[in-house]
Amino acid sequence: MIVRCDLHIHSALSPCASDDMTPGNILGMAYLNGLDVIAITDHQSCGNIRSALAARCRLFEEQGRAPLLIPGMELECAEGFHILCYFPSVESAEDFWHFCDTYRIHIANKPTVFGEQVYFDADDAPLGVEKDLLLTSSTLDSITLANEALRLGAAVIPAHIDRDSYSILASLGSIPPEFPSRGYELSRNCSIDAFRTLHPELRENFYITGSDAHNLTGIFDGGFAILVPDKYGDELDAPKFVEALRALTSE
Template identity: 40%
Template sequence: MIPLTYDFHIHTCLSPCADDDMTPANIVMMAALKGLDVIAITDHNTCRNCKAAIEIGKKNNILVLPGMELTTSEEVHVICLFAELEDAMMFDSYVYERLIKVKNKESIFGNQLVVDEDELVLEREEYLLINATTIGFSDVYNVVTAYHGVMIPAHIDKSSNSVISNLGFLPPDSRFSCVELTKLENRDLFIPNNPYLQKCRAILDSDAHNLGQISEPVHVLSASMKNATAVLIALEGLESSPT
């Protein structure tokens, strides 16, 4: 097993709430500057900036996982990570078909930019990506695993857009095995009312919307090797909490 410093929750300029300079190139270079081993690109309800980040990562020894921060019909945020870009893009299409379509107002919500490796703007997404989809939280696990991905409920200790804040509890019939926290010590606070949490592994991410927010190399995941498949296996079967 090898230790990998990570940040699995980073938004690019395709998320309207992120800075325009959160391009794939800038994100990967900042991750390299900070000394991270592996990151994930997780824009709201889309994976379309993952390809550029993956290619830039290969040139800079940064493993980049394609991912998404899905918004369920209950407005619960869920991190969805994939080993293969092809699977992520098929999931992207599935989610986009179920996105509640409202035109984006850039002056209010911000730009939604698809860019390439050279930071050339390829597309401006017209529909607001921070909207909910019609996918229910109880359906996410089956959908994500059908595309060979891993489901991780996002920032479950936050007071908004988390499974606990929006549903009131972690469903006891859940099948995910990893959750994201903003503070590791909050895990024990939620266990009395959410016993399912005892079965879950915990990760800590930045949820970065600007370059300065990307994590320092302080959170560590042990994996058999530095590749996407090994990282997803480690996330699902991690025996101890990250440091």
């Protein structure tokens, strides 16, 4: 089955995202753009996932269809690059969030510099703001973080590895053989074929393209196509999709 995805979307909990990136608006735009699966991947947090699941339920009741929502996070590891993690359930995502929170550098956000970090309630109304800046890195290395996410059932994908900053290739120069994922994300304007030509050592790996949307118009229209093997069935849910992603990124 081909599923149309955008697996890299920031809600207004990410300080760099616009204020109208509420869970309800994100789900509504993903629906209008014909997406089958989306992930909200805020920096170092999944604090808006439960409200996003409520928004998805409302959309489903109203329209009879809604994109599948995967609980996600975008981590910054101690080496200074970003890693996307996709969880089979909100509980496993929150377990990982709280694990990561104990290994993060905590400093106060400066909203005038970085922007507000807004939590939403189940009705899509602002609930409050996160006072700690979520753009600080973890004190844990990438392999420890990735292995903990995998232990909790997640799929792990280093983010935008073609970029000059916050990418595993920019930070480390190459992908360590012990890094426990063979799946990578490329930026929206990077061609997978061109990247494979430039990096023949990574030719055989699995790739996704994410929008890294920080505003509503940035969310993919039509999405990035992922071929989910038939054995996962016609009725995808978050555990099945993440299981498929784990298999695709471990080959």
